[in-house]
Amino acid sequence: MANEAFELFFALLAILALVGxxxxxxxxxxxxxxxxxxxxxxxxxxxxxxxxxxxxxxxxSLYFSEVVxxxxxxxxxxxxxxxxxxxxxxxxxxxxxxxxxxxYAKVLAAIGGAIAGYHWLLERWPSxxxxxxxxxxxxxxxxxxxxxxxxxxxxxxxxxxxxLVFLSxxxxxxxxxxxxxxxxxxx
Amino acid sequence: MNKVTTLVVGVVAxxxxxxxxVAFTTSxxxxxxxxxxxxxxxxxxxxxxxxxxxxxxxxxxxMTAPVLEGFGFLGNEVTTTPGTPMLLVFLAHWCPFCQKExxxxxxxxxxxxxxxxxxxxxxxxxxxESQPNFPPSVWLANEKWPELWPVLVDNKDQTAANTFxxxxxxxxxxxxxxxxxxxxxxxxxxxxxxxxxxNAALGL
Numbered sequence: 001m002a003n004e005a006f007e008l009f010f011a012l013l014a015i016l017a018l019v020g021x022x023x024x025x026x027x028x029x030x031x032x033x034x035x036x037x038x039x040x041x042x043x044x045x046x047x048x049x050x051x052x053x054x055x056x057x058x059x060x061s062l063y064f065s066e067v068v069x070x071x072x073x074x075x076x077x078x079x080x081x082x083x084x085x086x087x088x089x090x091x092x093x094x095x096x097x098x099x100x101x102x103x104y105a106k107v108l109a110a111i112g113g114a115i116a117g118y119h120w121l122l123e124r125w126p127s128x129x130x131x132x133x134x135x136x137x138x139x140x141x142x143x144x145x146x147x148x149x150x151x152x153x154x155x156x157x158x159x160x161x162x163x164l165v166f167l168s169x170x171x172x173x174x175x176x177x178x179x180x181x182x183x184x185x186x187x
Numbered sequence: 188m189n190k191v192t193t194l195v196v197g198v199v200a201x202x203x204x205x206x207x208x209v210a211f212t213t214s215x216x217x218x219x220x221x222x223x224x225x226x227x228x229x230x231x232x233x234x235x236x237x238x239x240x241x242x243x244x245x246x247x248x249x250m251t252a253p254v255l256e257g258f259g260f261l262g263n264e265v266t267t268t269p270g271t272p273m274l275l276v277f278l279a280h281w282c283p284f285c286q287k288e289x290x291x292x293x294x295x296x297x298x299x300x301x302x303x304x305x306x307x308x309x310x311x312x313x314x315x316e317s318q319p320n321f322p323p324s325v326w327l328a329n330e331k332w333p334e335l336w337p338v339l340v341d342n343k344d345q346t347a348a349n350t351f352x353x354x355x356x357x358x359x360x361x362x363x364x365x366x367x368x369x370x371x372x373x374x375x376x377x378x379x380x381x382x383x384x385x386n387a388a389l390g391l
Contacts, residue, residue, distance in 0.1 A: 041191020131375035133282035
Protein backbone atom coordinates (compact mmCIF):
# COMPACT_ATOMS: atom_id res chain seq x y z
CA MET A 1 0.00 0.00 0.00
CA ALA A 2 2.78 2.47 0.92
CA ASN A 3 4.70 1.38 -2.17
CA GLU A 4 1.77 2.18 -4.40
CA ALA A 5 1.39 5.55 -2.76
CA PHE A 6 5.03 6.41 -3.41
CA GLU A 7 4.73 5.13 -6.99
CA LEU A 8 1.80 7.46 -7.59
CA PHE A 9 3.47 10.36 -5.78
CA PHE A 10 6.68 10.14 -7.79
CA ALA A 11 4.70 9.63 -10.99
CA LEU A 12 2.79 12.86 -10.38
CA LEU A 13 6.02 14.72 -9.63
CA ALA A 14 7.54 13.39 -12.86
CA ILE A 15 4.56 14.56 -14.88
CA LEU A 16 4.73 17.97 -13.19
CA ALA A 17 8.42 18.26 -14.08
CA LEU A 18 7.80 17.28 -17.69
CA VAL A 19 4.83 19.60 -18.13
CA GLY A 20 6.76 22.44 -16.51
CA UNK A 21 9.74 21.85 -18.79
CA UNK A 22 7.55 21.81 -21.89
CA UNK A 23 5.88 24.99 -20.69
CA UNK A 24 9.28 26.67 -20.34
CA UNK A 25 10.26 25.64 -23.86
CA UNK A 26 6.94 26.89 -25.19
CA UNK A 27 7.31 30.15 -23.29
CA UNK A 28 10.79 30.68 -24.68
CA UNK A 29 9.95 30.12 -28.32
CA UNK A 30 6.30 31.01 -28.72
CA UNK A 31 5.41 32.81 -25.51
CA UNK A 32 6.07 36.30 -26.70
CA UNK A 33 7.27 38.96 -24.30
CA UNK A 34 5.35 37.51 -21.36
CA UNK A 35 6.95 34.13 -21.90
CA UNK A 36 10.36 35.67 -22.20
CA UNK A 37 9.84 37.65 -18.99
CA UNK A 38 8.84 34.46 -17.18
CA UNK A 39 12.00 32.74 -18.41
CA UNK A 40 14.10 35.60 -17.09
CA UNK A 41 12.38 35.25 -13.74
CA UNK A 42 13.36 31.59 -13.53
CA UNK A 43 17.10 32.20 -13.90
CA UNK A 44 17.70 32.23 -10.10
CA UNK A 45 16.32 28.65 -10.05
CA UNK A 46 18.52 27.51 -12.87
CA UNK A 47 20.59 25.15 -10.74
CA UNK A 48 18.24 24.73 -7.79
CA UNK A 49 15.45 23.03 -9.72
CA UNK A 50 17.69 20.52 -11.55
CA UNK A 51 19.51 19.86 -8.27
CA UNK A 52 16.22 19.19 -6.53
CA UNK A 53 14.84 17.05 -9.36
CA UNK A 54 17.95 14.87 -9.63
CA UNK A 55 18.28 14.53 -5.86
CA UNK A 56 14.65 13.47 -5.49
CA UNK A 57 15.13 11.07 -8.40
CA UNK A 58 18.21 9.61 -6.76
CA UNK A 59 16.48 9.17 -3.41
CA UNK A 60 13.41 7.76 -5.08
CA SER A 61 15.42 5.18 -7.01
CA LEU A 62 17.20 4.15 -3.82
CA TYR A 63 13.87 3.82 -2.03
CA PHE A 64 12.47 1.55 -4.72
CA SER A 65 15.56 -0.65 -4.89
CA GLU A 66 16.70 -0.78 -1.25
CA VAL A 67 13.37 -0.55 0.58
CA VAL A 68 10.80 -1.96 -1.82
CA UNK A 69 13.19 -4.46 -3.39
CA UNK A 70 12.82 -3.63 -7.08
CA UNK A 71 16.04 -4.87 -8.68
CA UNK A 72 17.59 -2.41 -11.18
CA UNK A 73 18.19 -3.87 -14.62
CA UNK A 74 21.34 -3.03 -16.59
CA UNK A 75 19.73 0.01 -18.26
CA UNK A 76 18.63 1.26 -14.84
CA UNK A 77 22.24 1.11 -13.69
CA UNK A 78 23.42 3.19 -16.66
CA UNK A 79 20.74 5.80 -15.89
CA UNK A 80 21.77 5.79 -12.23
CA UNK A 81 25.35 6.58 -13.20
CA UNK A 82 24.14 9.74 -14.94
CA UNK A 83 21.49 10.68 -12.39
CA UNK A 84 23.54 10.24 -9.23
CA UNK A 85 26.49 12.10 -10.75
CA UNK A 86 24.17 14.92 -11.80
CA UNK A 87 22.60 15.15 -8.35
CA UNK A 88 25.99 15.65 -6.72
CA UNK A 89 27.32 18.07 -9.35
CA UNK A 90 24.16 20.17 -9.48
CA UNK A 91 23.78 20.49 -5.71
CA UNK A 92 27.35 21.75 -5.48
CA UNK A 93 26.81 24.05 -8.46
CA UNK A 94 23.63 25.44 -6.89
CA UNK A 95 25.46 26.23 -3.65
CA UNK A 96 28.54 27.70 -5.37
CA UNK A 97 26.61 29.23 -8.28
CA UNK A 98 29.19 27.65 -10.52
CA UNK A 99 28.23 27.92 -14.20
CA UNK A 100 31.32 26.04 -15.33
CA UNK A 101 29.64 22.66 -14.74
CA UNK A 102 26.91 23.34 -17.29
CA UNK A 103 28.55 21.60 -20.28
CA TYR A 104 29.38 18.52 -18.23
CA ALA A 105 25.90 18.36 -16.74
CA LYS A 106 24.28 18.73 -20.15
CA VAL A 107 26.29 15.82 -21.53
CA LEU A 108 25.40 13.61 -18.58
CA ALA A 109 21.72 14.56 -18.86
CA ALA A 110 21.68 13.93 -22.60
CA ILE A 111 23.25 10.49 -22.24
CA GLY A 112 20.99 9.59 -19.33
CA GLY A 113 17.95 10.87 -21.18
CA ALA A 114 18.76 8.86 -24.28
CA ILE A 115 19.11 5.67 -22.26
CA ALA A 116 15.93 6.40 -20.29
CA GLY A 117 14.07 7.05 -23.53
CA TYR A 118 15.26 3.79 -25.04
CA HIS A 119 14.41 1.94 -21.82
CA TRP A 120 10.88 3.34 -21.82
CA LEU A 121 10.40 2.36 -25.47
CA LEU A 122 11.64 -1.14 -24.62
CA GLU A 123 9.02 -1.39 -21.89
CA ARG A 124 6.29 -0.31 -24.29
CA TRP A 125 7.48 -2.50 -27.17
CA PRO A 126 9.51 -5.40 -25.72
CA SER A 127 9.94 -6.90 -29.18
CA UNK A 128 12.55 -4.19 -29.84
CA UNK A 129 14.84 -6.40 -27.80
CA UNK A 130 15.22 -10.20 -27.88
CA UNK A 131 12.20 -12.46 -27.36
CA UNK A 132 13.30 -13.48 -23.87
CA UNK A 133 12.73 -12.05 -20.41
CA UNK A 134 15.92 -12.28 -18.39
CA UNK A 135 15.58 -14.44 -15.30
CA UNK A 136 17.28 -11.67 -13.35
CA UNK A 137 15.97 -8.12 -13.68
CA UNK A 138 14.57 -7.82 -17.21
CA UNK A 139 14.67 -4.34 -18.70
CA UNK A 140 11.54 -4.90 -20.78
CA UNK A 141 9.21 -5.35 -17.80
CA UNK A 142 8.42 -2.28 -15.69
CA UNK A 143 7.75 -2.88 -12.00
CA UNK A 144 4.80 -0.53 -12.30
CA UNK A 145 3.30 1.96 -14.74
CA UNK A 146 1.19 4.66 -13.15
CA UNK A 147 -1.55 5.85 -15.49
CA UNK A 148 -0.47 3.08 -17.83
CA UNK A 149 2.79 4.70 -18.96
CA UNK A 150 4.65 6.36 -16.09
CA UNK A 151 7.29 3.77 -15.19
CA UNK A 152 10.62 4.34 -13.44
CA UNK A 153 12.26 4.79 -16.84
CA UNK A 154 9.72 7.44 -17.81
CA UNK A 155 10.29 9.26 -14.53
CA UNK A 156 14.02 9.27 -15.16
CA UNK A 157 13.41 10.60 -18.67
CA UNK A 158 11.31 13.44 -17.22
CA UNK A 159 14.10 14.30 -14.79
CA UNK A 160 16.79 14.35 -17.49
CA UNK A 161 14.58 16.50 -19.75
CA UNK A 162 14.01 18.94 -16.89
CA UNK A 163 17.76 19.23 -16.30
CA LEU A 164 18.42 19.87 -19.99
CA VAL A 165 15.68 22.48 -20.24
CA PHE A 166 16.82 24.41 -17.18
CA LEU A 167 20.48 24.32 -18.19
CA SER A 168 19.80 25.18 -21.83
CA UNK A 169 16.71 27.37 -21.97
CA UNK A 170 16.75 28.99 -18.53
CA UNK A 171 20.20 30.50 -18.71
CA UNK A 172 21.69 33.94 -18.06
CA UNK A 173 22.88 34.13 -21.68
CA UNK A 174 19.39 33.23 -22.84
CA UNK A 175 17.98 35.91 -20.56
CA UNK A 176 20.45 38.43 -21.99
CA UNK A 177 19.41 37.44 -25.51
CA UNK A 178 15.80 37.81 -24.54
CA UNK A 179 16.46 41.29 -23.12
CA UNK A 180 18.40 42.22 -26.25
CA UNK A 181 15.57 41.00 -28.47
CA UNK A 182 13.12 43.02 -26.38
CA UNK A 183 15.28 46.15 -26.75
CA UNK A 184 15.59 45.58 -30.49
CA UNK A 185 11.85 45.19 -30.83
CA UNK A 186 11.31 48.33 -28.74
CA UNK A 187 13.60 50.34 -31.01
CA MET B 188 13.87 36.01 -5.18
CA ASN B 189 11.87 37.77 -7.89
CA LYS B 190 8.12 37.43 -8.26
CA VAL B 191 8.28 34.73 -10.92
CA THR B 192 10.61 32.61 -8.86
CA THR B 193 8.47 33.00 -5.77
CA LEU B 194 5.35 32.10 -7.71
CA VAL B 195 6.94 29.02 -9.27
CA VAL B 196 8.32 27.77 -5.97
CA GLY B 197 4.98 28.30 -4.29
CA VAL B 198 2.98 26.54 -6.99
CA VAL B 199 5.34 23.58 -7.11
CA ALA B 200 5.31 23.22 -3.33
CA UNK B 201 1.52 23.27 -3.22
CA UNK B 202 1.22 20.79 -6.06
CA UNK B 203 3.75 18.45 -4.43
CA UNK B 204 1.73 18.55 -1.22
CA UNK B 205 -1.48 17.84 -3.12
CA UNK B 206 0.17 14.95 -4.93
CA UNK B 207 1.30 13.52 -1.63
CA UNK B 208 -2.19 13.67 -0.20
CA VAL B 209 -3.71 12.14 -3.33
CA ALA B 210 -1.12 9.39 -3.50
CA PHE B 211 -1.38 8.35 0.13
CA THR B 212 -5.15 8.49 0.39
CA THR B 213 -5.74 6.51 -2.77
CA SER B 214 -6.29 2.83 -2.16
CA UNK B 215 -6.00 0.06 -4.69
CA UNK B 216 -7.61 -3.34 -5.00
CA UNK B 217 -5.60 -6.50 -4.68
CA UNK B 218 -5.72 -8.91 -7.61
CA UNK B 219 -8.09 -11.75 -6.81
CA UNK B 220 -6.76 -15.31 -7.05
CA UNK B 221 -8.86 -18.24 -8.21
CA UNK B 222 -10.81 -19.52 -5.23
CA UNK B 223 -8.65 -21.97 -3.32
CA UNK B 224 -5.64 -21.41 -5.59
CA UNK B 225 -2.14 -21.11 -4.26
CA UNK B 226 0.37 -19.30 -6.45
CA UNK B 227 3.35 -20.99 -4.77
CA UNK B 228 3.64 -24.69 -4.01
CA UNK B 229 6.30 -27.01 -2.64
CA UNK B 230 8.50 -28.72 -5.20
CA UNK B 231 10.70 -31.78 -4.67
CA UNK B 232 13.47 -32.52 -7.14
CA UNK B 233 14.67 -36.07 -7.78
CA UNK B 234 17.91 -36.21 -9.72
CA UNK B 235 20.72 -33.90 -10.73
CA UNK B 236 20.11 -30.34 -11.94
CA UNK B 237 20.79 -29.47 -15.56
CA UNK B 238 23.41 -26.91 -16.55
CA UNK B 239 22.14 -23.39 -17.17
CA UNK B 240 20.91 -22.86 -20.72
CA UNK B 241 23.11 -20.47 -22.62
CA UNK B 242 24.59 -19.54 -25.96
CA UNK B 243 26.33 -22.18 -28.01
CA UNK B 244 25.83 -25.93 -27.89
CA UNK B 245 23.45 -27.12 -25.19
CA UNK B 246 25.43 -29.40 -22.89
CA UNK B 247 22.23 -30.73 -21.27
CA UNK B 248 21.22 -32.68 -24.39
CA UNK B 249 21.38 -36.39 -23.59
CA MET B 250 21.51 -35.84 -19.82
CA THR B 251 18.92 -37.44 -17.58
CA ALA B 252 16.33 -34.84 -16.69
CA PRO B 253 15.52 -34.38 -13.01
CA VAL B 254 12.02 -35.35 -11.96
CA LEU B 255 9.81 -32.71 -10.40
CA GLU B 256 7.27 -33.71 -7.78
CA GLY B 257 4.93 -30.83 -7.13
CA PHE B 258 1.42 -29.52 -7.11
CA GLY B 259 -0.97 -27.51 -9.21
CA PHE B 260 -2.78 -24.34 -8.17
CA LEU B 261 -5.46 -26.30 -6.33
CA GLY B 262 -3.09 -28.70 -4.60
CA ASN B 263 -3.45 -31.50 -7.14
CA GLU B 264 -0.30 -33.57 -7.48
CA VAL B 265 1.73 -32.99 -10.62
CA THR B 266 4.83 -35.07 -11.33
CA THR B 267 7.13 -35.15 -14.35
CA THR B 268 7.58 -38.92 -14.24
CA PRO B 269 9.37 -40.20 -17.39
CA GLY B 270 7.66 -42.73 -19.60
CA THR B 271 6.23 -40.69 -22.41
CA PRO B 272 7.76 -37.72 -24.24
CA MET B 273 7.16 -34.59 -22.23
CA LEU B 274 7.45 -30.86 -22.97
CA LEU B 275 7.93 -28.64 -19.93
CA VAL B 276 6.98 -25.01 -20.53
CA PHE B 277 8.27 -22.58 -17.90
CA LEU B 278 6.22 -19.37 -17.82
CA ALA B 279 6.38 -16.17 -15.77
CA HIS B 280 3.11 -14.25 -15.56
CA TRP B 281 4.80 -10.84 -15.80
CA CYS B 282 6.96 -11.59 -18.83
CA PRO B 283 5.45 -10.05 -21.98
CA PHE B 284 6.97 -12.83 -24.10
CA CYS B 285 5.28 -15.50 -21.95
CA GLN B 286 2.05 -13.55 -22.27
CA LYS B 287 2.43 -13.78 -26.05
CA GLU B 288 3.53 -17.40 -25.97
CA UNK B 289 0.59 -18.72 -23.92
CA UNK B 290 -2.05 -18.15 -26.62
CA UNK B 291 0.35 -19.55 -29.22
CA UNK B 292 0.57 -22.75 -27.22
CA UNK B 293 -3.18 -22.86 -26.71
CA UNK B 294 -3.68 -22.59 -30.48
CA UNK B 295 -0.93 -25.17 -31.01
CA UNK B 296 -2.99 -27.58 -28.90
CA UNK B 297 -6.07 -27.14 -31.04
CA UNK B 298 -4.18 -27.07 -34.33
CA UNK B 299 -3.50 -30.79 -34.56
CA UNK B 300 0.24 -30.16 -34.80
CA UNK B 301 1.11 -31.45 -31.35
CA UNK B 302 2.78 -34.87 -31.68
CA UNK B 303 0.68 -37.74 -30.40
CA UNK B 304 1.51 -38.98 -26.91
CA UNK B 305 3.43 -35.76 -26.12
CA UNK B 306 2.58 -34.59 -22.62
CA UNK B 307 2.77 -30.86 -22.09
CA UNK B 308 3.22 -29.53 -18.58
CA UNK B 309 3.32 -25.82 -17.77
CA UNK B 310 5.48 -24.70 -14.87
CA UNK B 311 4.55 -21.29 -13.44
CA UNK B 312 7.68 -19.79 -11.99
CA UNK B 313 9.20 -16.41 -11.13
CA UNK B 314 5.82 -15.53 -9.62
CA UNK B 315 5.87 -12.07 -8.06
CA GLU B 316 2.88 -10.32 -6.48
CA SER B 317 4.41 -6.93 -7.23
CA GLN B 318 4.61 -7.57 -10.96
CA PRO B 319 1.92 -7.15 -13.62
CA ASN B 320 -0.53 -9.85 -14.63
CA PHE B 321 -0.55 -11.48 -11.18
CA PRO B 322 -1.80 -14.07 -10.27
CA PRO B 323 -0.73 -16.68 -12.81
CA SER B 324 -3.71 -18.91 -11.94
CA VAL B 325 -6.11 -16.27 -13.26
CA TRP B 326 -3.87 -15.47 -16.22
CA LEU B 327 -3.75 -19.07 -17.44
CA ALA B 328 -7.48 -19.50 -16.81
CA ASN B 329 -8.17 -16.42 -18.92
CA GLU B 330 -5.91 -17.81 -21.64
CA LYS B 331 -8.01 -21.00 -21.55
CA TRP B 332 -4.96 -23.14 -20.85
CA PRO B 333 -5.86 -26.69 -22.03
CA GLU B 334 -7.28 -28.80 -19.21
CA LEU B 335 -5.28 -31.82 -20.34
CA TRP B 336 -2.04 -29.88 -19.89
CA PRO B 337 -1.28 -29.88 -16.16
CA VAL B 338 0.25 -26.86 -14.46
CA LEU B 339 2.99 -27.38 -11.87
CA VAL B 340 3.41 -24.40 -9.55
CA ASP B 341 6.98 -23.54 -8.62
CA ASN B 342 7.95 -22.29 -5.16
CA LYS B 343 9.25 -18.84 -4.27
CA ASP B 344 12.85 -20.02 -4.65
CA GLN B 345 12.13 -21.12 -8.23
CA THR B 346 13.47 -24.59 -7.48
CA ALA B 347 11.90 -26.18 -10.55
CA ALA B 348 13.18 -23.46 -12.89
CA ASN B 349 16.69 -23.46 -11.48
CA THR B 350 16.86 -27.27 -11.62
CA PHE B 351 16.21 -27.22 -15.35
CA UNK B 352 18.75 -24.45 -15.99
CA UNK B 353 16.33 -21.67 -16.85
CA UNK B 354 18.11 -18.45 -17.87
CA UNK B 355 15.18 -16.56 -19.35
CA UNK B 356 11.45 -16.73 -19.92
CA UNK B 357 9.66 -18.44 -21.60
CA UNK B 358 11.72 -21.61 -21.36
CA UNK B 359 10.98 -25.06 -22.74
CA UNK B 360 12.55 -28.45 -22.17
CA UNK B 361 11.67 -31.53 -24.20
CA UNK B 362 12.24 -34.84 -22.40
CA UNK B 363 12.17 -38.18 -24.19
CA UNK B 364 10.33 -41.28 -23.04
CA UNK B 365 13.63 -42.50 -21.58
CA UNK B 366 13.87 -39.42 -19.38
CA UNK B 367 16.74 -37.85 -21.35
CA UNK B 368 16.80 -34.20 -22.37
CA UNK B 369 16.21 -33.90 -26.13
CA UNK B 370 15.88 -30.15 -26.64
CA UNK B 371 15.77 -26.87 -24.74
CA UNK B 372 14.74 -23.40 -25.88
CA UNK B 373 14.63 -19.98 -24.30
CA UNK B 374 12.43 -17.18 -25.61
CA UNK B 375 9.38 -16.81 -27.79
CA UNK B 376 8.86 -19.48 -30.43
CA UNK B 377 6.18 -19.76 -33.10
CA UNK B 378 3.94 -22.81 -33.33
CA UNK B 379 5.57 -23.79 -36.61
CA UNK B 380 9.10 -23.55 -35.25
CA UNK B 381 8.07 -25.42 -32.11
CA UNK B 382 6.48 -28.20 -34.15
CA UNK B 383 9.58 -28.51 -36.31
CA UNK B 384 11.95 -28.55 -33.33
CA UNK B 385 9.90 -31.05 -31.33
CA ASN B 386 9.39 -33.39 -34.29
CA ALA B 387 13.09 -33.26 -35.11
CA ALA B 388 14.09 -34.00 -31.53
CA LEU B 389 11.62 -36.88 -31.28
CA GLY B 390 12.72 -38.25 -34.63
CA LEU B 391 9.26 -37.91 -36.19
